[in-house]
Amino acid sequence: MNDTNGRSDDVQLLTLHVNGTQHEVITEPRRTLVDVLRHDLRLTGAHVGCEHGICGACTVLVDGLPARACLMFAAQAEGAAITTVESLADPDTGELNDLQRAFTEHHALQCGFCTPGFLMLAQGFLARQPEADREEIKEIVASNLCRCTGYQSIVEAIDSCARTRRAQRAAGTEGTPPCN
Ligand code: FES
Ligand code: FES
Structure with missing residues (x-):
């Protein structure tokens, strides 16, 4: 009614x-x-x-x-x-998290409209598959659309973040240096 x-x-x-x-x-x-x-x-x-x-x-x-x-x-x-x-950036300082920094450092956005979706896709994916290789990352990003970047830089950002997180875990320094 x-x-x-x-x-x-x-x-x-x-x-x-x-x-x-x-x-x-x-x-x-x-x-x-x-x-x-x-x-x-x-x-x-x-x-x-x-x-x-x-x-x-x-x-x-x-x-x-x-x-x-x-x-x-x-x-x-x-x-x-x-x-x-x-939720990704620090709520007190606004500092970007490592994945967000990787996107900026690897120029993984242009207009930015798709970016929140790619960030959350990657955040969820890497949490479940922290050992994901570049081919698996390519496969997962294919589920979202970006009409600006050509995807190469998005894959590069996620891959570099995954590699940095793995290195940090191995060194026992998780969450300290930025992905790059
Ligand atoms: S707005 Fe939800 S998939 Fe496009
Ligand atoms: S950066 Fe413009 S749609 Fe992806």
């Missing part, structure tokens, strides 16, 4: 866990996760490109796995740990 303004009164209270914080949102069941993140929680890092699950600009992590936030209803994400690109 709609009210006199055309709004549906079929709304529900959702509890979403985003970047370690619990949020309560009153919304219609039909709304997507990316719309709720952007418009209700003001987390605008996840971009909306195709809205059909093709481009990957809306990629976030849901329980650690990359997911197209345009293809999920926000209600489906209740109870899950949602991680957005806003």
Whole structure:
């Protein structure tokens, strides 16, 4: 049923866990996760490109796995740990994390529209497959679209970050120097 303004009164209270914080949102069941993140929680890092699950600009992590936030209803994400690109930089200083620094150092972005999606795709991928080689990285980045960079620099950034993280783990100095 709609009210006199055309709004549906079929709304529900959702509890979403985003970047370690619990949020309560009153919304219609039909709304997507990316719309709720952007418009209700003001987390605008996840971009909306195709809205059909093709481009990957809306990629976030849901329980650690990359997911197209345009293809999920926000209600489906209740109870899950949602991680957005806003979580990557240091919340106090704004300092970029190692993966973000690798993207800047390897010029892995031009217009930047696709970048949050690639960052979250890579973040989730490297967490599950820290030993991934260049061929596996090429395969995973093929799931998102970038119309600017030609992908070479994106692969280079992710690969260099993966290699640096491996070297840091081997040396017992995880998280100290930047990827380069
Ligand atoms: S906006 Fe979600 S895949 Fe394109
Ligand atoms: S940097 Fe422009 S779409 Fe990827």
